[in-house]
Amino acid sequence: MASFIQLLVSGLATGAIYALIAVGFTLLWQTSQTINFAQGEFVMVPAFFILEAMYLGAPFWLAILIGIALSVLLIGLAFKLIIVDPMLKHGVLPLVISTIALSLFMKEMVKNLYSSNAQPFPALAPPIDLHFFGAVISTQSLVVLAVAISAVVALHLLLHKTRLGRSMQATAQNPTLARILGIPVRRMVLYTFLINAVLCAIASILISPIYLAKFINGETLGVAAFLAAIIGGFNQVRGAIFGGFILGILDNLSAAYLSSTYRGAFPLLILIAVIMWRPQGLLGRVEERTV
Amino acid sequence: MKRLAVIAVAVGAAFAIVVPLFLKPYGIYLSSTWAVLTIAAMGLNLTLGYAGQVSLAQGAFVGIGAYTTALLMHAGVPYPIAFIAAGLVCFSIGWVLGYPALRVQHHYLAFVTLAFTTLVFLVLRNEEWLTGGTYGLSGIPRPVLFGWSTNGPVRFYYFSLGVLTVLATGTWWMLRSPWGRAFIALRENPIRALSLGLDTRRYTLMAFAIGSSIGGLSGAVFAPLVQYIEPLSFALNLSLNLLLMVIVGGSGYFFGPFIGALVAVLLPEWLRFIEGYYLVFYAVMVMVMMAFCPTGILGLVERIVKAVSVKRSPPQPALQPEGTSP
Numbered sequence A: 001m002a003s004f005i006q007l008l009v010s011g012l013a014t015g016a017i018y019a020l021i022a023v024g025f026t027l028l029w030q031t032s033q034t035i036n037f038a039q040g041e042f043v044m045v046p047a048f049f050i051l052e053a054m055y056l057g058a059p060f061w062l063a064i065l066i067g068i069a070l071s072v073l074l075i076g077l078a079f080k081l082i083i084v085d086p087m088l089k090h091g092v093l094p095l096v097i098s099t100i101a102l103s104l105f106m107k108e109m110v111k112n113l114y115s116s117n118a119q120p121f122p123a124l125a126p127p128i129d130l131h132f133f134g135a136v137i138s139t140q141s142l143v144v145l146a147v148a149i150s151a152v153v154a155l156h157l158l159l160h161k162t163r164l165g166r167s168m169q170a171t172a173q174n175p176t177l178a179r180i181l182g183i184p185v186r187r188m189v190l191y192t193f194l195i196n197a198v199l200c201a202i203a204s205i206l207i208s209p210i211y212l213a214k215f216i217n218g219e220t221l222g223v224a225a226f227l228a229a230i231i232g233g234f235n236q237v238r239g240a241i242f243g244g245f246i247l248g249i250l251d252n253l254s255a256a257y258l259s260s261t262y263r264g265a266f267p268l269l270i271l272i273a274v275i276m277w278r279p280q281g282l283l284g285r286v287e288e289r290t291v
Numbered sequence B: 001m002k003r004l005a006v007i008a009v010a011v012g013a014a015f016a017i018v019v020p021l022f023l024k025p026y027g028i029y030l031s032s033t034w035a036v037l038t039i040a041a042m043g044l045n046l047t048l049g050y051a052g053q054v055s056l057a058q059g060a061f062v063g064i065g066a067y068t069t070a071l072l073m074h075a076g077v078p079y080p081i082a083f084i085a086a087g088l089v090c091f092s093i094g095w096v097l098g099y100p101a102l103r104v105q106h107h108y109l110a111f112v113t114l115a116f117t118t119l120v121f122l123v124l125r126n127e128e129w130l131t132g133g134t135y136g137l138s139g140i141p142r143p144v145l146f147g148w149s150t151n152g153p154v155r156f157y158y159f160s161l162g163v164l165t166v167l168a169t170g171t172w173w174m175l176r177s178p179w180g181r182a183f184i185a186l187r188e189n190p191i192r193a194l195s196l197g198l199d200t201r202r203y204t205l206m207a208f209a210i211g212s213s214i215g216g217l218s219g220a221v222f223a224p225l226v227q228y229i230e231p232l233s234f235a236l237n238l239s240l241n242l243l244l245m246v247i248v249g250g251s252g253y254f255f256g257p258f259i260g261a262l263v264a265v266l267l268p269e270w271l272r273f274i275e276g277y278y279l280v281f282y283a284v285m286v287m288v289m290m291a292f293c294p295t296g297i298l299g300l301v302e303r304i305v306k307a308v309s310v311k312r313s314p315p316q317p318a319l320q321p322e323g324t325s326p
Helices: A002-032 A039-055 A060-090 A092-114 A139-161 A163-173 A175-180 A185-211 A217-232 A237-257 A265-277 B002-022 B025-050 B058-074 B079-103 B106-126 B153-176 B178-188 B190-195 B200-226 B236-249 B256-270 B272-292 B296-312
Strands: A129-132 A135-138
Touching (some): A002 A039, A002 A135, A002 A217, A002 A237, A039 A092, A039 A185, A039 A217, A060 A092, A060 A185, A060 B272, A092 A217, A092 B236, A092 B272, A129 A139, A135 A139, A139 A163, A139 A237, A175 A185, A185 A217, A217 A237, A217 B106, A265 B079, A265 B106, B002 B025, B002 B153, B025 B058, B025 B153, B025 B178, B025 B236, B025 B256, B058 B079, B058 B106, B058 B236, B079 B106, B079 B200, B153 B200, B178 B190, B236 B256, B236 B296, B256 B296
Antiparallel strands (some): A129 A135
């Protein structure tokens, strides 16, 4: 039982990070039909911005701010303007190919500039083990959970309680109607890209102390984000959150209780099952197909 | 336009036959790699370029084909039978993988096939009793066909070129048959195809199965080429690379995969001087191409040839639409 609680907490922590990445992923999909195959690399890279800032002498807290700012600029704004905008008129597939190429580009750049060795990354909290009913839980997991959940709650409040958020939702649901109502659709789409960049940077800060900063990290994270988004529901923010938590918990529990060599297989089997029986995702709405 | 294409193909074929004779063993090995990759990309082009089904599983099928061939040959089965078995195994698995394609489209399908590729990789890595796990399978012999040994770089190159020629001819023939037309209809407008009485269900499965079986056959050539196979060669990277090859060459063009595979094989060699940055260069090239010419290199060539010929001759009243004349 104690080990079960331990696994559950660490699963929730991983799941919270997956949820952050998946939420950004679905936001891009909803507002601009962008399927971002480089999402995992978007999470891998901010850690290196931060390491670079610290290398240049910035204290950790300042490096984090610089890292987030650079992320917003490069993987938010520049991504939108340079990669996505010229591509949208060609349809979904060329953009998918382009983001695959972008992920290759980011991976290879980091590998060439930083070597393929894993870089240690400072943690947000000192690693103290807390004991609850015999289970050992590290403060790191708790901090990850707290930060990720507050980020998600902040995003939820932004989307549902502010005028800006409701404009963004309107843009996602029906861009034509939103434009008629006087919502600056293009700017709203841009905002989702910036929000995605911030979410990716936060996820990067949370996950890098655990996995270390490594050029290859993006591959598993990107796939996890897709899986979470599809399992939970592509067109719902809460679907992505739900999917992320399911995935994190499942990953930890199945590795411990079923088979550690096939750890990676269980989420994929669930994915295939969800796609076969409930393609809109567990919490998703059915999207009408246009002829 | 058509005569130009015939000349280009003839020159390309002559190159493929003559050039390797003047290359060092490493160059000949690269040429054989090109032939293998072209076969795999040709299969994917059928699924993606003609039938319009996004698949990230082609690398997995190359792997299944290679392992099938290697295991059967180790069991003493003659190569031709192992070769055919690789194609049949991939045909049936491809057929089954086609079922999700009936339910979902585009990106969902990309993810299902991506999941499939990862699952195949896990099985190849974990089932040591069958696949040798991370150590892979070694000592795969070069086949002897009708008393003619394919051992030796040049001999094996001509063997792979021969397989490529046979499969390309078969694919060409199929694309001109009603099946090929049906695949294109599936890509262009599935609902209209259905309303015209086309059994879209069967053709979707067929597109997947045939494309996958061609991938398996390329694996059957790959295994004796490298003589040692391991799971990592068939991980997601290979599927992504094959996808990029089809797109870079020109998806939906018959010779697109030939060009795409050539670029993928030659680029790292030509760009030796920038060392690790060649993939960076490749990635930038793909992104630029997607922004300005998403139809790939052959699409670009077609556009240029058209522009030149329009300039030369005044516009004719009834222009034949390209690609519809036989």
